[in-house]
Amino acid sequence: MIVTRRSLLQIGGGLAAGLLAGNRVGAGAGPVEIAMRGNADGSRVGFDPVGLHLDPGRTVRWVNLDAGNAHTATAYHPAIMDRPQRVPETAEPWDSDYLFPGEDFSLMLTVPGVYDYYCVPHEHAGMVGRIVVGEPQATWSGYPDAPADGAALPEVALSGLPSVADILEHGVVPGRRQGL
Numbered sequence: 001m002i003v004t005r006r007s008l009l010q011i012g013g014g015l016a017a018g019l020l021a022g023n024r025v026g027a028g029a030g031p032v033e034i035a036m037r038g039n040a041d042g043s044r045v046g047f048d049p050v051g052l053h054l055d056p057g058r059t060v061r062w063v064n065l066d067a068g069n070a071h072t073a074t075a076y077h078p079a080i081m082d083r084p085q086r087v088p089e090t091a092e093p094w095d096s097d098y099l100f101p102g103e104d105f106s107l108m109l110t111v112p113g114v115y116d117y118y119c120v121p122h123e124h125a126g127m128v129g130r131i132v133v134g135e136p137q138a139t140w141s142g143y144p145d146a147p148a149d150g151a152a153l154p155e156v157a158l159s160g161l162p163s164v165a166d167i168l169e170h171g172v173v174p175g176r177r178q179g180l
C-alpha cells in the first residue's frame with residue numbers, strides 16, 4: 001500500500017460522475033476519485049461514490065469538494081483509534097488526517113478484499129464508504145458483516161455501507177447527493 005501526501009486540489013470536474021457509466025473500474029488509468037461532500041452545517045455529508053469495485057493496484061483519491069467542512073478518509077482498524085478491523089488482514093491501515101476544502105489524499109490498494117472506512121468527525125452522520133478490491137474469495141467468508149472480533153459499528157455507519165453484492169454488481173455505487 002502506497003500513500004502519497006495530500007496536495008492541493010486541481011479540480012478536473014465530473015471524474016467521479018464519469019465512472020457511473022462503467023462497471024468495475026479497470027486497471028491502467030489514473031486515480032479513481034471519491035468526492036467528500038456536505039452541506040453548510042455538516043448535517044448532511046457523505047462520500048461519493050460510496051461504493052467502488054477496483055482491480056488490485058489501483059489508486060484511490062479522496063477529494064474534499066465540500067466548501068464548508070473538513071473530512072477524513074480513515075480505515076476501520078484497531079491501530080487507528082482502536083476501531084474494529086474492517087480492511088484485509090495484511091493491508092496497512094490509513095488515515096488521511098483532516099482534509100480541508102480543496103485538499104485530497106491518495107492511496108494505492110493492492111491487497112484484495114473489502115475495505116471499510118469512515119470520516120472521523122462525521123461517522124455519526126453516516127459518512128462511511130466501502131471499496132472492494134479484486135475478485136471475491138472464499139477466504140472472505142463472514143466478512144465484512146461479521147468481523148472476526150465481533151465488534152460492531154454504530155448502526156448509522158453500518159446502514160451507510162453499500163452491500164458487497166451491490167458493489168460487485170454495479171462497480172460504482174453513487175453516494176447520497178440530494179441537497180449536497
Ligand SMILES: [Cu+2]
Nearest residue numbers: 071119122127
Ligand atoms: Cu466528514
